[in-house]
Amino acid sequence: MKKLFISLAWLSSSFALAQQPVNPSTQSDPVKSSTLIISGTVTTSPKPAVEKNELKYNLNESGSHFFKITFLNQAWLRYNQSNPGTTVISEPKDNTFDIGLRRTRMQLFGQISDHVYLYFQFGMNNFNYLNGGFNPNASSNRKIHAFFHDAVGEYVVWKNKDYLKIGSGLTIANGLSRFSQPSVSSIMSMDVPVFAQATVDQTDQFSRKLSLYARGQVGHLDYRVAISDPFPIQTSGSALPTYGPNSVFALKGHHKQFQGLLLWQFFDKEAHQTPGYMTGTYLGAKKVFNLEAGFITQKNAMVSVPTAADTVYQNMNLWSVASFLDMPVNKEKGTAVNAYLGYFYTDYGTNYLRFNGIMNPASGVASGYVSGTQGNAFPMFGTGSVVYGQFGYLMKRDLFGTSNGTLMSYIQVQIADYQRLSQKMGVYNVGLNYLIKGHNGKLTLDYQNRPYYEAVSGSSQLSSGGRRGQLTLQYQVFI
Incomplete structure (x- = not known):
């Protein structure tokens, strides 16, 4: 190292x-x-x-062949109202304050020749005092979480054209939606809607998969299709799922995963350089309006045991449709808007439900409470449907004087209707970005309001018992 x-x-x-x-x-x-x-x-x-504003080495005089390196660091300071039953290193905690690294990454990539492109990303995620997890029965090692996110080689079929690019390796290029492959350095909100990274750290490596893909832009159409070789759930690093009446990822069998995403670009074409990654906001530099549709499917990916005599394997089928808008309002002033609205159909098999808390500040939950509900966790993934929307407004350029930056406010809404929840779930975020130097240096203050859940007696259903809040300050530096 x-x-x-x-x-x-x-x-x-x-x-x-x-x-x-x-x-x-x-x-x-x-x-x-x-x-x-x-x-x-x-x-x-x-x-x-x-x-x-970049670390770039030109390999030819025109700069069409080049190699670049980037660095990203997102540091969080966070106060969280704990879900009921939360424990932190075996002590009950009603609330927590933690400091962590949401993402620390470096990218190395470049156009090596007219037809050859290379991309690597190395880094770590969710590094706080618990280091992404806590096991009281084992020794811990806080030095093991940096890993290769991406390692991709790509062949550009037509010189200087984006019509068709064929790539293979470990990559985030996939289907379902733009937020299934977000460029995290340029997102408008403090964090992405993680539910759209549908199998994150279950049968993938932090949303990356070993894949063979084709992608390109032809006229107004932007497309990507892929065949992926998912990891078995046994390699996720977490306790293995227990078979029962509710669907879980199967411990037996292995099938390829197929996925694709189509976007129709009405105005400016979006960036198409790095494999898969899609920009969060162009801060008014482009006029973008897209309609998109995507899917992911895998045979017999899920399993349930409704009775002792039956083991039922089910396909995983996910699809979405959405619209994305990012464009200037007043070019002279530098104001702009960003908006996204999407519908997601998520079929992980009968009654599948997974709680998840981003960089969870808690290590456990007391006896008698629903497993996995500690800290800031909520039912992020499940069989059913999700409506996700966001809206942001970029204020005028140099709001605080020349070279002193500006502000961008936003709201996020995630409404989920999952089979195992007795009512629809709503998670809401409001936030404010201080863009010191665009995305290269920014502060984000975000407040999240989420529900917590309790078991319903005599049923596999879960019911909301109330709501909790989380306040986070993020400082992002990117070059």
Whole structure:
């Protein structure tokens, strides 16, 4: 690991040096200059160097062949009202305050030739004082959570055209929706709607899968289709699911997963460089309005045991339709809007339900409470349907003065109708971004209001017992 970071430091410095003009007469002077001739006198006036916003090494003179490196860090300070029964390292806790790293990533990617593209992403997620989980019966190792998220090689069939790109490797390029493959450095809200990453850390690696895919843009159509080789649930790192009347991921059998996403782009075309990743907001730099439809399907992915004599395998079938809008309101002022509305049909088999809490600040739940409901968890995934919407407004450019940034407010609504819940579930977020330097440096304050759930006597149904809140401050730095 030490050698890796030494190599990256050397690579970063090499990028910077490679972009400097090699001119013996000016190489020692970091300030570029311009020369004026006035009445026969030569006068030199300093000109500030152009500020760069990326670490990029050009492999040819035009820059069409290049290699880049990026770094992202999202640090959270969070106060959470705990769900009933929450324990933190075996002590009851009504509320928690924690500091953590939601995401820490580095990307290395580039167009190596007219037809060859390479992409890697390395990093870690959900690193707080519990390090993503707590096992009181085992020794812990807080150094094991950084891993390769992506490792993809891609072939561009037509030179300088996005008509068809074929890739394979570990990748997030998949179906269902744009939020199943989000570019997390550019999202409008503090966090993405994670339910759209349908099998996250169950049969994938933090939403990435070993896949063979084709993607491209032809006219107004943006498409991606993939065949994936899902991981068995036995390799998820969590306790194995117990067979019963409610569907779980199967412990037997292995079938390929098929998925696809189609988008019709009415105005500007969206970015198409990195495999899969879709921008959260362009902050008014583009005029984007898309309609999308996506799906994921896998044979016999789920299993339930309704009676002692029956073991029933069921297909996993997920699909969605949605609209996405991101465009300027007033170009002179720099104001813009962002909006998304989607419907998700999620069939994981009979009565499937999974609680999840993002970077959960709790380690357990007391006896007598529903398993997995500790901390900030809520029923994030389930068989049924979900309506998700978000809306944001970007205020005028340089709201606080030149180079002092601006604000973008937003709301998020997730309404789920899952089989095992006795009523519909609503999770609501409101937030405010302080865009110090666009997405490269921003502060986000987010408040979430969510329900918590209790068992219904004599039934497998769960009922909401009340609501809890969570307040989070995120500081994002990205280059």
